[in-house]
């Protein structure tokens with residue numbers, strides 16, 4: 001019946017139905033994205049979840065360290081932030097106890113109070129901070145590490161004393177690997193280094209799922225589809241994801257793709273610097289494929305998958321596509 005109707009329907013009607021069907025998929029995908037953001041970000045309520053509380057703490061203590069690094073910080077700036085931060089720390093400590101989140105925040109607060117702690121507007125917050133943290137995290141309260149660092153221009157210049165352009169030019173997407181297994185230490189070192197990537201308010205929302213079992217790699221490659229012809233050579237598959245709990249404003253609804261994309265590039269460069277071959281693999285997939293991958297990975301429900309990276313050891317002779325770049329003037333738009 002449907003086949004007959006399809007044959008009989010006039011072309012414009014068919015095109016309209018086709019467009020409406022596409023629109024339906026489009027709306028359902030956006031609806032799912034919005035629902036995921038509402039459920040997992042810190043925008044509506046953190047409900048005491050460790051990840052959400054952690055992100056709110058990171059946002060606030062970073063505001064303090066960022067303020068301290070400004071050319072002329074206003075005296076005792078950020079009184080409201082300090083108050084809120086002490087509340088958040090109290091909540092976090094009572095629920096989850098002291099860990100690196102507390103440590104990093106306390107170091108920033110210590111540096112802040114070191115400068116402005118005598119200001120009358122801050123006395124109450126400081127007292128609360130010292131009592132609460134003194135009890136729950138006595139080691140932290142006396143740690144003095146400045147929240148800002150200094151470097152002479154001369155020393156800065158020395159770090160640039162190598163042929164960066166050649167290095168940057170030498171990274172390519174590699175789709176042919178040797179049989180040599182990829183050493184775990186190199187993966188760890190690459191991820192560690194890639195974490196120097198910048199992120200909004202230094203939230204570092206990245207997660208990397210690392211797969212080495214051939215069956216799982218093969219399954220994920222099969223549903224992703226972009227590694228046809230070289231999937232069997234991949235000895236490590238990295239899944240770059242971003243934790244939505246790190247975001248708390250509606251304006252940040254797309255931030256996961258930005259921070260995730262920057263981290264993806266950072267990781268590609270670091271894998272290259274560590275002598276590994278790598279090829280990014282897109283995650284332009286349907287909702288169904290995304291769900292299938294999440295269940296294969298046992299992914300946290302709040303993590304958004306950004307892209308995959310196929311990783312392998314290099315062959316003696318490295319083959320890669322030329323992938324020419326556009327002329328600069330096609331990209332650079334001068335605004336007068």
Ligand SMILES: Cc1cc2nc3c(=O)[nH]c(=O)nc-3n(C[C@H](O)[C@H](O)[C@H](O)COP(=O)(O)O)c2cc1C
Pocket residue numbers: 171172173174175225226227279280281282283307320321323
């Ligand atoms: C987000 C992203 C997704 C990509 N997806 C695929 C993919 O699915 N399969 C593939 O073979 N290459 C993929 N690539 C690699 C691009 O084709 C490659 O980066 C581009 O041609 C430039 O070449 P180069 O990386 O060697 O400089 C992807 C690259 C990016 C950044």
